[in-house]
Amino acid sequence: MQRGHDAVRRFRVLAILSMLNMPRQRSVRITCVLAMSLTLACSGCGIVARTVIDGYEKLNAGALTNPGRIGPLTDTERIWARTAWRYVANNTNASTGLVNSADGYPATTMWQIGDYLAALVAARELKLIERNEFDRRLSDVLHFLGQMPLLPGGLPNRVYNTQTGAMSNDANQPGTIGTSAVDVGRVLVWLHAIGARYPEYGEYVDRAVLRWNLCELVGGDGTLYATRIDARQTVRVAEIRPGYDAYAGTGFRLWGVRASDADAAPLAQAYANGVRIYFDARDPRQSGVTNALVSAPWLLSGIEFGWRGTQRADASGRPDGAAQADAVYRAQEARWRKDGILTARTDHQVDQPPYFVYDSVFANGYAWNTVGDDGRAYPQLALVATRAAFGMWVLWDTAYTTRLMRGVDALYDADRGWFEGRYEATGAHDRTLALSTNATVLEALLYKSSGRLVPAVRADGYFSARMKDVFAHPATCLPIAASVEPGPQ
Numbered sequence: 001m002q003r004g005h006d007a008v009r010r011f012r013v014l015a016i017l018s019m020l021n022m023p024r025q026r027s028v029r030i031t032c033v034l035a036m037s038l039t040l041a042c043s044g045c046g047i048v049a050r051t052v053i054d055g056y057e058k059l060n061a062g063a064l065t066n067p068g069r070i071g072p073l074t075d076t077e078r079i080w081a082r083t084a085w086r087y088v089a090n091n092t093n094a095s096t097g098l099v100n101s102a103d104g105y106p107a108t109t110m111w112q113i114g115d116y117l118a119a120l121v122a123a124r125e126l127k128l129i130e131r132n133e134f135d136r137r138l139s140d141v142l143h144f145l146g147q148m149p150l151l152p153g154g155l156p157n158r159v160y161n162t163q164t165g166a167m168s169n170d171a172n173q174p175g176t177i178g179t180s181a182v183d184v185g186r187v188l189v190w191l192h193a194i195g196a197r198y199p200e201y202g203e204y205v206d207r208a209v210l211r212w213n214l215c216e217l218v219g220g221d222g223t224l225y226a227t228r229i230d231a232r233q234t235v236r237v238a239e240i241r242p243g244y245d246a247y248a249g250t251g252f253r254l255w256g257v258r259a260s261d262a263d264a265a266p267l268a269q270a271y272a273n274g275v276r277i278y279f280d281a282r283d284p285r286q287s288g289v290t291n292a293l294v295s296a297p298w299l300l301s302g303i304e305f306g307w308r309g310t311q312r313a314d315a316s317g318r319p320d321g322a323a324q325a326d327a328v329y330r331a332q333e334a335r336w337r338k339d340g341i342l343t344a345r346t347d348h349q350v351d352q353p354p355y356f357v358y359d360s361v362f363a364n365g366y367a368w369n370t371v372g373d374d375g376r377a378y379p380q381l382a383l384v385a386t387r388a389a390f391g392m393w394v395l396w397d398t399a400y401t402t403r404l405m406r407g408v409d410a411l412y413d414a415d416r417g418w419f420e421g422r423y424e425a426t427g428a429h430d431r432t433l434a435l436s437t438n439a440t441v442l443e444a445l446l447y448k449s450s451g452r453l454v455p456a457v458r459a460d461g462y463f464s465a466r467m468k469d470v471f472a473h474p475a476t477c478l479p480i481a482a483s484v485e486p487g488p489q
């Protein structure tokens with residue numbers, strides 16, 4: 001047994017030395033080899049061998065290159081995953097292959113199509129569905145994207161009816177209302193991920209994306225633009241939504257469109273429970289949009305791309321994504337420690353008017369402000385949001401996130417899916433069921449199982465061939481070479 005302990009000690013020393021003295025990728029590979037060698041050497045010592053095997057599984061899942069909780073799912077966590085998938089199964093429309101944005105409500109956006117693609121990948125990788133069901137579902141979505149009606153100029157509409165596939169207005173009646181670059185950015189992220197993970201679908205992914213005139217959604221300085229239709233006139237406006245435009249910009253860059261990798265809004269500093277955070281300095285009374293700082297885009301960036309860079313401000317004083325995400329998390333933990341209020345803030349649906357709110361860390365001049373699209377405050381609608389809790393739990397392995405998960409881990413109906421959350425003021429359940437929340441639960445659990453979700457690069461295929469063909473070039477704009485800062489490898 002002493003020989004086993006000595007071997008473990010030597011392994012730890014060698015692993016640390018290897019990580020200190022060589023690039024991260026190589027150190028991870030060598031550490032894994034050492035782990036396997038030690039497992040074989042200690043085959044007569046069951047306890048040591050099992051310990052090393054457990055460690056190897058965590059290394060293989062990315063424990064050295066991803067923060068937070070990494071490792072095989074427990075039986076309870078698999079129940080959580082099956083519950084989230086139940087929402088998707090219940091809300092899939094056979095006629096189009098699309099999934100409802102809210103339980104029983106037959107509408108979706110490009111953002112929510114991205115949610116569905118993320119959930120579908122998680123369901124396959126977590127073995128919640130068989131390969132033939134994955135193929136059928138993905139083929140239905142790609143068919144829709146490959147032939148769906150577009151706005152003049154080749155852009156997706158903001159809303160589509162999930163039963164008919166037709167473009168819809170805000171009331172889900174036939175009509176057009178413009179497009180959202182942020183929403184398109186999310187579906188671009190997951191189309192890239194599918195092309196990289198499952199190259200057999202790459203051609204069909206590429207054909208769908210080549211229908212869209214992506215450069216119309218990005219300005220010369222990389223700012224994302226939305227369009228809205230007013231009195232039958234199309235108006236192009238900058239789409240600056242704190243955290244969301246930086247996230248969506250990654251989706252465009254994955255496809256070679258030069259979008260900014262940082263939020264375009266001017267930033268100001270404030271303190272939330274003693275933690276310095278950066279927020280959109282524009283006056284919402286003049287900009288016409290809320291400047292709410294919420295958790296979701298920062299959490300998705302961590303789960304999907306992995307943290308990159310250092311957690312410090314850059315030369316201009318702007319924090320990078322990891323630093324802002326960490327500040328958003330720490331402010332919420334600090335509120336719980338100081339005020340005793342369990343906090344998991346993000347934008348979410350609610351079961352009463354105005355039916356959607358921005359549950360913020362900071363908005364419209366105040367910390368912990370809950371606001372609607374109308375700019376009014378709705379403090380009584382603040383939630384401990386399920387999707388924010390899952391994202392924080394999987395990215396930060398702390399006593400607070402353990403406590404936070406105990407506050408939300410019963411917020412589901414096993415036959416229908418996960419609820420939006422628990423009201424801060426009373427503890428009552430908001431029993432609204434929404435695709436974005438259930439997709440985030442699945443993403444978080446896949447991250448725990450295997451680390452960062454979106455590969456930084458994919459093999460050349462139909463898209464790259466078309467872009468190089470000067471005689472059969474698509475009618476849409478010519479992007480630059482695909483470029484995105486990957487997370488840790």
